Amino acid sequence: MTSRVVLGLALVFTIVPIATAATPPTARLQVSADEFTLALSRSSIRKGLAVVELVNYGEDDHDLALRRVGGTMTYRIGVVHPGQTGSLEARLRSGRFALWCTLADHRGRGMRATLDVRSSG
Numbered sequence: 168m169t170s171r172v173v174l175g176l177a178l179v180f181t182i183v184p185i186a187t188a189a190t191p192p193t194a195r196l197q198v199s200a201d202e203f204t205l206a207l208s209r210s211s212i213r214k215g216l217a218v219v220e221l222v223n224y225g226e227d228d229h230d231l232a233l234r235r236v237g238g239t240m241t242y243r244i245g246v247v248h249p250g251q252t253g254s255l256e257a258r259l260r261s262g263r264f265a266l267w268c269t270l271a272d273h274r275g276r277g278m279r280a281t282l283d284v285r286s287s288g
């Protein structure tokens with residue numbers, strides 16, 4: 168009787184971590200835009216499915232482009248008006264990504280950032 172309960176508990180504690188590891192959560196990143204900065208909510212995320220959100224705290228329109236260094240695919244969030252939010256969902260490979268605003272000369276004025284996408288952890 169007692170050994171059956173102990174065995175049951177052992178199974179529960181063994182199965183839960185495996186199930187969690189099999190379905191990694193979607194990575195989330197928030198990018199705050201202002202004149203003329205891009206601030207990331209975190210400097211790195213895990214590879215795989217990611218939701219990137221652009222929040223425009225400024226007084227001008229802004230957008231966001233995201234490209235893996237050495238890559239050719241550019242992910243984009245279109246123009247976001249002041250006080251508004253835009254987002255994109257993408258499956259990201261590991262590596263370093265460049266983020267920037269493509270409008271006018273915003274990139275050169277400081278609206279750029281880098282994000283590390285990790286292969287694990």
Ligand SMILES: [Cu+2]
Binds near residue numbers: 230270273278
């Ligand atoms: Cu901009």
